[in-house]
Amino acid sequence: MAQNTYPCPCFSGKLYPDCCELMHKGKVDTPTAEQTMRARYTAFCYGNIAYLVDTLHPRMRRLSDSFSLSRLVKKTRWIGLKIIEHTQGDKADTAYVDFVAFRLEHGEIKQQHERSRFVNVKDKWFYVDGEDLPDIKLERNEPCFCGSGKKFKKCHDTLAGKIATD
Template sequence: MQNRKCYCNSQKNYDECCLPYLSNTTNPQTPEQLMRSRYSAFCTENIKYLVDTHYPLKREEKEEEILEETIKNTQWLGLKVLKKEKDKKESNIEYVEFAAFYQANNKYGQLHEKSKFIYENDKWYYVDGVLLEPIKIGRNEPCWCQSNKKFKKCHGKF
């Protein structure tokens, strides 16, 4: 994996970005780091990390099976972090809004979500998220797939 850009589009190398979290060498220090590492966990099929970083009270009974099915049928293509904000009432809760781009069943799709994170027992957890309408990508914006091409010359033509 050396010298590979991180899956999370941070522009850092994977070894220096999400790998330390996914290999349990260290814990994410911010909700954005956790969200990015969870995205990378989907890309690398790290189901254990996804379950471990999901808030225990919000885990599904068959969460591992659900994640396996999602991973089997989805190819994650790119991530765009849109906004971060702290909860106005609870100091241990923060939100990260993002758009994740994927391909499933030979079709491109987008997951636009405002995710809720909680800091508890010296660790950030993903709680849940609110799905939002897909974002529009400007024709001249960089493509979300890290191709270094403008969107219109890359995935914008599909």
């Protein structure tokens, strides 16, 4: 995949070099927790293990991270991201990003709906942990999460084994 001309996988509407690549290369001075979240998603799509480990809170890191992350990256095909909410925690150094990441598994769309906790250390946000939330309901007339520009019912909804009726 030509990463330079392809829209960023995080669906910001920008090209990768103008979006998450800046994060991956450390060119954004004080990124927000949401930018960090998006860049982590894109790192999952592109197999950028170094960035995933780098943005994991030092307290949460394990020796086996690189190995388990690369296994996860290889076996998962991510197809979309929807950021629902980005909120500040009670303390200024804590933020939460509520998001749904979509993946394809045996021809079925699966959701990972999570409220991730980020902690800021010296102007840098780190992923700490996440709370699993129930799947969201996808509105058939909304733009599809995959960024195709089509309505959900005309796009990935058909892939989920349903037939678009109009």
